[in-house]
Amino acid sequence: MQSFARGLAVVRTFSAEAPAQTIAEVAERAGLTRAGARRILHTLQHLGYVEAEGRLFRLTPKILDLGFAYLSSLPLWNLAEPVMEDLVQDVKESCSAAVLDGTDIVYVLRVPTHKIMAINLGVGSRLPAYCTSMGRVLLAGLPPAALEARLAQMRLEPRTPKTVTDPARLRELIEQVRMQGWALVAEELEEGLVSLAAPIRGRQGEVVAAINVSGQQHRTPPVVMLERFLPKLLKAAHEISAMIGGKGQGG
């Protein structure tokens, strides 16, 4: 089954920087021989995941079927969107949903507000968990041993002067999030950016995802976010949890 890992590695060599590649380029990026890269590209082409034009190979939209298999298997996917759209219409800020993967959060749903400054994070985008509000909510939902294991894998880097990079302080903040049931992160990821997140809970009260609203400091100071947005965010998270059979905030 090593060929399977190699095939996936070849898919992942394609990106914004390398949308179309020759066999030699794929070989170099994937750490394969040219013969190996050629064989995998031809298999991918045969399966319809890659197309060739002259010497250049590109991914086809069939690749999206794989991610779609994941997204459609999320219980919250279709159910959460209308609730999140109502929230966006109400608070006039973007709302997203994310899950934890290793030490990253991965966006699984995004309802943008129609503002020029809207942050551009599509489904599948990743951000580090330690300095994001959804990350802290998701980390707070882990059992203690699992949390320690994730913390041990993290590189806590200062993304701004305000980023918490001290592991003991981060642990305290996560514990606070666990107690209060929500997280506010102001300017730890990016200057000017404030984000507020709450957990989505499954049947056993476990945290399965997080949703957030985020805005710009100058437009919506953190204190205003707490006063005006927090009750609405918690209500939306509770509704989504209830729909997927979970226990909501109180669980």
Next chain:
Amino acid sequence: MQSFARGLAVVRTFSAEAPAQTIAEVAERAGLTRAGARRILHTLQHLGYVEAEGRLFRLTPKILDLGFAYLSSLPLWNLAEPVMEDLVQDVKESCSAAVLDGTDIVYVLRVPTHKIMAINLGVGSRLPAYCTSMGRVLLAGLPPAALEARLAQMRLEPRTPKTVTDPARLRELIEQVRMQGWALVAEELEEGLVSLAAPIRGRQGEVVAAINVSGQQHRTPPVVMLERFLPKLLKAAHEISAMIGGKGQGG
């Protein structure tokens, strides 16, 4: 490289109906032996694409990296979104972008309007090309021989009483779309649904994607869509084409 095809087939057995599966269920859905399914699931687990809880296996968000590799390699992806958001704000209807894959259109970007009735089609969703406005635009962009090959593969089924299922008539409509540079499809996919699409063109004038606006017949009759939305849709398509170095509508 058959193991690669099998691995991808295993990923695709997961869905909204089967978010968590036992080895036996995966084996049955993928047409594999239990031993074969077990080996592939363990490889996927080792690579981080699958996680196990007791006897049940689930996909992890890492799967999204594969689709993300495709989406981020699309030239139009980040560039198109702000233009589409402006269009949505202007016309108050949802706007989407899609590409052609075989005889289907695949959604690659979606800007919903904040209405309860908004059609729920996420990135990666598929619809048949023959009865959708973006499908007709994308088919009209194919060279004649490629178009004939796709038409030969299609099963033209009546989705509503208005769906065009006669191949000769469909060919005429596609030719008309090619001449006029846009497509209007009223109630051929779904009763009440009207959609208007225009092509996004690449450097050589080739059609690389389509964008649309869609609405409900009772709210926005087709004639109103043409009068009010068509000029704005064509302008947005032209802007996006220009940004990716293409020739826009005039190409």
